[in-house]
């Protein structure tokens with residue numbers, strides 16, 4: 001009997017500056033079978049960010065229209081801006097059997113887990129807090145105030161880490177990518193993600209009796 005199923009939803013959160021973006025790009029680049037969801041946001045693009053690549057950058061009105069039309073799987077406010085996951089792309093990719101990665105903050109992550117109980121929740125941590133501050137400052141794309149806000153938000157988010165299925169430490173990029181991939185592969189073999197296969201096995205067994 002083959003383990004055949006739709007893809008799984010993988011939610012990746014982590015403090016701003018933990019290196020999630022780079023990690024996710026590397027994961028998708030290294031292995032087949034991942035699809036990376038692109039979020040919609042009311043935040044302004046950072047220098048070098050492109051429409052539809054890092055995010056879809058929209059006005060507050062457009063974002064609220066999307067909420068009204070149920071076009072988002074989840075959305076949340078983060079440091080004065082809206083962020084949300086467009087529904088259509090995610091559903092299409094899951095249907096195709098892809099594992100879909102959502103790189104979202106904690107409120108959104110918990111909403112996804114409610115709606116999709118088999119979603120896999122992973123939390124990316126930097127090796128230590130000083131390194132986090134260094135990475136945020138080193139990025140050079142945010143003002144001092146925004147960095148301070150993001151660090152405060154990191155403290156709040158740290159309260160919710162136990163709600164995740166796994167934590168991964170982003171110290172060495174390649175190693176972290178390999179680790180995430182192995183954990184995701186393992187998740188494909190849990191009973192709750194193989195309901196259909198288990199049901200079929202039970203039916204076949206009954207027929208034999």
Ligand code: 5GP
Nearest residue numbers: 039040075076078083084085103104105108
């Ligand atoms: P950034 O402004 O650095 O791109 O993202 C800020 C935060 O918003 C990050 O923690 C990121 O994971 C989160 N985020 C990005 N897209 C989404 C989304 O679609 N939904 C939610 N809930 N959070 C998101």
